[in-house]
Amino acid sequence: MSENKHKLTVRRVLWTVMLMALAAAVTYLLFGTSRKIRHLQQENSALLTQYTILSRRLDEAMDVMSDIQQRDDNLYRVLLMADPVSDKIRSAGYGGTNRYEALESLDDAGLVVNVTQKMDMLTKQLYLQSESFNQVVGFFKNHEDMLNHLPAIQPISNNDLKHTASGYGSRIDPVYGTVRFHFGMDFTCDIGTPVFATADGTVVSTDWEQGYGMTVEIDHGYGYRTRYCHLSSYRSRVGQKVKRGELIALSGSTGKSTGPHVHYEVVQRGQKVNPVNFYFMDLDAEHYEQIVRLAENHGRMLD
Ligand SMILES: [Zn+2]
Known part of the structure; x- marks a missing residue:
């Protein structure tokens, strides 16, 4: 037990x-x-x-x-005269x-x-x-003369971009108050500010134009022309060969203008195109973005 x-x-x-x-x-x-x-x-x-x-x-x-x-793409459009790489x-x-x-x-x-x-x-x-940049570099090497004749700087000294007013596109007309297409870019500046040729070329006209006032037109060849309007004084004559950066006129407010400024146009094969794509020798990437923004945001043009 x-x-x-x-x-x-x-x-x-x-x-x-x-x-x-x-x-x-x-x-x-x-x-x-x-x-x-x-x-x-x-x-x-x-x-x-x-x-x-x-x-x-x-x-x-x-x-x-x-x-x-x-x-x-803007470089392509300008330099290669080819279509940009497609979005697709x-x-x-x-x-x-x-x-x-x-x-x-x-x-x-x-x-x-x-x-x-x-x-x-x-x-x-x-x-x-x-790949795309390789093509651009190749193109640059082979087309030096053409490059010198492409509009590639701003028409006035504008390093701080303070003078950038209205850009290319639909804008309110400063005089009539209606919406109208603005075919150029406006740079505000004091009367008498030096205006420069934006590429090598030949002055083909220094004349008063309806609405544009005193205007200089340069033929750059390769299908390009540039126009500088509302000037106060010509500093170049018809037939003169000019280099990029050369003084061609002084700014003013002649013609239909609401204040002193330069109205600048780039004409490519007869079509007025957006000048903002033609400052690539002047502006680095950051300033380029800045000028695009500035030119787009200003609803008011000076004509
Ligand atoms: Zn204008």
């Missing part, structure tokens, strides 16, 4: 020890797992934040890319199979796929851009 009791006690102790060990093991496992899960959750959240930051930085990089493309080519993605399939099972697939797509797009655009 006492032996039985003794056996029971030993068994109970063993059981208790086993149960305690089991409980300890389960607790340890559960605790370890939850710690691991917590760690993974923290890591996941950090990765998500990082992806969001990357996505934003990629957007910024793509904005810069788009500026470069715009400038390149620039924005084409990767065709064929779904390259992002493997990513789509992720919880945050949208963000990850989006960042990957942006990176792919940027890589492709960088490659295209580099």
Whole structure:
């Protein structure tokens, strides 16, 4: 009887020890797992934040890319007299199979796929851009004379862009108050400010023109002409050969004008085009963007 009791006690102790060990093991496992899960959750959240930051930085990089493309296209239009790289080519993605399939099972697939797509797009655009610049460089080397004859600076000294008034496009007529297309770019300046030829060429006209007042027109060859209006004095004569940057007139407010300014036009094969694309020897990328903004935002022209 006492032996039985003794056996029971030993068994109970063993059981208790086993149960305690089991409980300890389960607790340890559960605790370890939850710690691991917590760690993974923290890591996941950090990765998500990082992806969001990357996505934003990629957007910024793509904005810069788009500026470069715009400038390149304008250079193309001007220099190569060719069409700019088409939007279709620039924005084409990767065709064929779904390259992002493997990513789509992720919880945050949208963000990850989006960042990957942006990176792919940027890589492709960088490659295209580099090819495009190679062509431009090649062109520059072979067309020095033509380059000298392309309008490429502003008609007055305007380094701080303070004189940039109204640009090319639909504007309110300063006299009649109606909407009208403005075919040139206005630069405000004091009467008597030196006006410069924006490229090499020959002066073909120094005359009063209806609305434009005293006007100088230069033929640059290669299909380009420039016109400088509302002047107060001519400093060049018909038939004179001029170099880029040479003084040709002084500014004024003659003709239909609401204040002293130079109205400047670039004519390409008979069409008045936007002069803002023809300052590339004067302005770096940053100033170029600035002048585009300034010229676009001014609703009021001086005529
Ligand atoms: Zn004007």
